Amino acid sequence: MPARNLLDLDDLSGSELTYLLDRARTFHTTPPRRDLLRDVCVVNLFFEASTRTFVSFAIAEQRVGADIVALPPGSSSLGKGETIADTAITLAAMGVQIIVTRHPESGFPYRLAESFDGHVINAGDGRHAHPTQALLDMLTLQAEFGRVEGLHVVLVGDILHSRVARSNVLGLRALGAQVTLVGPPTLLPEAMALEGVRIERDLDAVLPTADAVMLLRIQQERIASAVLPSLDDYARNYRLDARRLTALAPQAIVMHPGPYNRGVELTEDVFAFRGWRYAQQVSHGVYIRMAVLDFLINGVSVRA
Amino acid sequence: MRSLLIRGGRVVDPSQGLDAVRDVLVRDGRLAQIAEHIEAGDAITIDASNAFVAPGFIDMHVHLREPGQTQKESIASGSAAAVAGGFTAVACMPNTEPALDSPALIAEVLRLANVAHLARVYPIGAITRGRNGQELAPYWRLRDAGAVAFSDDGSPVANPRVLRQAALYARDVPGAFISHCEDAQLKGEGVMNEGAQSMHLGLAGSPGLAEDVQVARDVLIAGDTGKLFHIAHLSTAMSVELIKFGRARGIALSCEVTPHHLQLHDDCFASFRADGKVNPPLRVEQDAAALREAVRDGTIDAFASDHAPHTLEDKAQLLSEAAVGFSGLEIAIGAYAKAIPDLPAARFVELLSCNPARILGVGGGSLRPGSPADITIFADREWRVSAASFYSRGRNTPFDGAVLPRRALVTVVAGEIAMSDGRVSPRAMLG
Numbered sequence: 188m189p190a191r192n193l194l195d196l197d198d199l200s201g202s203e204l205t206y207l208l209d210r211a212r213t214f215h216t217t218p219p220r221r222d223l224l225r226d227v228c229v230v231n232l233f234f235e236a237s238t239r240t241f242v243s244f245a246i247a248e249q250r251v252g253a254d255i256v257a258l259p260p261g262s263s264s265l266g267k268g269e270t271i272a273d274t275a276i277t278l279a280a281m282g283v284q285i286i287v288t289r290h291p292e293s294g295f296p297y298r299l300a301e302s303f304d305g306h307v308i309n310a311g312d313g314r315h316a317h318p319t320q321a322l323l324d325m326l327t328l329q330a331e332f333g334r335v336e337g338l339h340v341v342l343v344g345d346i347l348h349s350r351v352a353r354s355n356v357l358g359l360r361a362l363g364a365q366v367t368l369v370g371p372p373t374l375l376p377e378a379m380a381l382e383g384v385r386i387e388r389d390l391d392a393v394l395p396t397a398d399a400v401m402l403l404r405i406q407q408e409r410i411a412s413a414v415l416p417s418l419d420d421y422a423r424n425y426r427l428d429a430r431r432l433t434a435l436a437p438q439a440i441v442m443h444p445g446p447y448n449r450g451v452e453l454t455e456d457v458f459a460f461r462g463w464r465y466a467q468q469v470s471h472g473v474y475i476r477m478a479v480l481d482f483l484i485n486g487v488s489v490r491a
Numbered sequence: 492m493r494s495l496l497i498r499g500g501r502v503v504d505p506s507q508g509l510d511a512v513r514d515v516l517v518r519d520g521r522l523a524q525i526a527e528h529i530e531a532g533d534a535i536t537i538d539a540s541n542a543f544v545a546p547g548f549i550d551m552h553v554h555l556r557e558p559g560q561t562q563k564e565s566i567a568s569g570s571a572a573a574v575a576g577g578f579t580a581v582a583c584m585p586n587t588e589p590a591l592d593s594p595a596l597i598a599e600v601l602r603l604a605n606v607a608h609l610a611r612v613y614p615i616g617a618i619t620r621g622r623n624g625q626e627l628a629p630y631w632r633l634r635d636a637g638a639v640a641f642s643d644d645g646s647p648v649a650n651p652r653v654l655r656q657a658a659l660y661a662r663d664v665p666g667a668f669i670s671h672c673e674d675a676q677l678k679g680e681g682v683m684n685e686g687a688q689s690m691h692l693g694l695a696g697s698p699g700l701a702e703d704v705q706v707a708r709d710v711l712i713a714g715d716t717g718k719l720f721h722i723a724h725l726s727t728a729m730s731v732e733l734i735k736f737g738r739a740r741g742i743a744l745s746c747e748v749t750p751h752h753l754q755l756h757d758d759c760f761a762s763f764r765a766d767g768k769v770n771p772p773l774r775v776e777q778d779a780a781a782l783r784e785a786v787r788d789g790t791i792d793a794f795a796s797d798h799a800p801h802t803l804e805d806k807a808q809l810l811s812e813a814a815v816g817f818s819g820l821e822i823a824i825g826a827y828a829k830a831i832p833d834l835p836a837a838r839f840v841e842l843l844s845c846n847p848a849r850i851l852g853v854g855g856g857s858l859r860p861g862s863p864a865d866i867t868i869f870a871d872r873e874w875r876v877s878a879a880s881f882y883s884r885g886r887n888t889p890f891d892g893a894v895l896p897r898r899a900l901v902t903v904v905a906g907e908i909a910m911s912d913g914r915v916s917p918r919a920m921l922g
Contacts, residue, residue: 294763
C-alpha cells in the first residue's frame, strides 16, 4: 500500500526511506522508460518563489512521463478568495492526481491533503518541512559514504527558520545518523532539542568529528528583525572559511541546500574544497523526485 | 408570576456557608425561603434530587459580537448559549464593531439583552476609545450607562503611561480594569505557544513570557495607582506567581482561568488546523498543572470561559489567518469539572458565582432570602459535547466530542426558568 502523500519524512517508514534512496540511485544509473507516470496529471502549485525545486520537479515529472501543468509563482489565483478545500476539489475534479506544492505558510500541504482526493507532495512549507530536499541530501550522503547510519552530520546556521533542517533531522535520525545542530540561541533555541540530536554553540569544536557539514542560508532580514546583530558577527562564529575547512576530517563533505550567500555562511574557499557537494545535491534532486513520483503512483516496484 | 419550588437538591451556597439538602422556594422573582421541607401547593415544582442547587453562575468573560459581527454571535444567541450552559449572567467584552466605548453603545447592549430576555448581560466598557490604546474612554459616563468593568480585551493597552493614566483617572469609578495580558511585540506573529511543539511544526510561537511581562506590569500599575485590576485568563505558571507577589504586597487584584487553559496543551496543532488557536495560547502541562493548583489554593478567584464564537469559515482558514478563540459557554461547567474532578462543590460555586459577582460588583452570587432568584441547578452526569447543537452561533470548540462529567440541568433567571434539561425557554427565545 503506497503512501498517499509525501508531506514530511515522518510519512515514510525506515524501509520506505531506504527504498526511495535505492530507487533514486537506480534511476541515476539507468534512466527509466518515460512511461512510469503515463496519463498521470501533475500540477505544480507554487505560492512562493523557487527556481531549483520548481525546475527539478518539472524535469523529474517529464522523465517519468507525467502530464504537467505548472503554475509558476504568483500566477495562481487558486488559494485566493477560495478556501483550501475548494482548490483541492477543483483540481481533483479536473483529474489531477498529484499536486506538488510550495507555500510560505507551514502546514499548507497538510490542509490541502485533507481535502484532496489524490497525492500531495510537499515542495516546502513555511519553515516546517522540505522532504524531497532532505531525501536528496541523504542520497548525497549515501553516494559519498555508502551509508547514512552512523555518520556524524552537522547542520549549521538558521535552524529555527529552516524547513530543510527540520526534514533532515527527521530523516537522518530515522536512518541512524548522529545529528548535531549548531547556531546562536536566537536561531537555535534549546527547545529544538530532540532525542538523539545534540545542540552545540561552538562550530569549531564539532568540525573535526563531522562527516558532513550542512550549511543553511542566512537571510539578511534576520538583522532587521533583531535576530542577528550583523552578518559579520555571525561569520565570526559560524561562517565556513579557509581556516575552518582545514579543521575538517579528510573524508568530510560540505553541503548547502542553496541558494547560498557568498561571504555570509561560507566563503569562496568552500567552492574549491574537495568535499564541496552542492552540484551533486542538485543533480540528485531530480532522481529523488522521480523516485517519489513513481513511489506515490506505483508503490514499491519490483522491476529494476 | 408563579412561585417555584426546587425540591430536594443539594443546596451549595458559600455566601451563607450552606451545603445541605434543602428545598428552595422562589416567589416574585426572589428567593423566599430555604428549608428542609417546604410545601407550596401552587408552585411549579422542580425535582432536584441528585443535583446541586447553586446561586446563578456568572461567566465574567464572554464575547457576544454584537454590534458588528452577528454572523458569529448575537446578544440573543449568546444569551441563549449562556442559559443553556447554566449561566444566569454574563459580562461581555467590548471588542465589538464599533467597540463599546460610548454610553449609547452600552445602553444598546443592555436594550438588546433585555429583548432577548434570557441571561443577564453586564457590558464591559473599553479602557481606550476604539480600543486603540491612546485616548481614555469616558469611564464615569460608561458606568452611568451600565458598564460594570473596563477592558481593551484582546488588544491590551500597550503604552504603560496610557494604562497608568487610565487607571489613575478611573480609580474611583466602580468597576475593575480587566487585563488581557499579552505583550504584542513578544507575541509577534505567534499562532501558538512557543516551545518544543511550535519548533517541531515550524510554526511561529508566542512565548509565555509575553504574558508574564504584562502581568508583572499590570500588577505593578495596579499597586502604583490603587485601581482594582482583574487579570483575565491566566495561562502560565509564572502569572500565578506574579499574582501572589502582588497580593503579598497588599495590591488589590483578582484573576480568572478558562476551561481550556486548565487542561489543554499546545500539542493539538499537528494537523495545522486552528481548532486550538486561542489567545493567550494553550501552553504545556506544567502551566496547566500550576493553574489547577492555583484554583485549589485560592489564588485564582474565578472561572471564566472566554466564550469567543466564530463561524466555521473563520476558523477553517490557514493558521496565520484563522480566527482566534472558540465557544465556551455551553461546555464550561463540564470542562471545569473535568479539569479538577476533586474540587469541593462549595469552591466550584464560589469560582462560578460568588466571586464573579463580587469582582463585577453586581447582584447575584447568593441564595439568601430576598436576593434575585438567579439559580443554577447542575448535576454530575456524563454527556458528550456536540458543537453542532450549540445555541451559540459559534460551533467551534476543542472539546467537541469530549465526554464531560457535569452539566447544567436548569437555569433560573429572576425566578423564571430560562433553560430546562438542555432546552432554552421558547418564550425567551422570541427575542
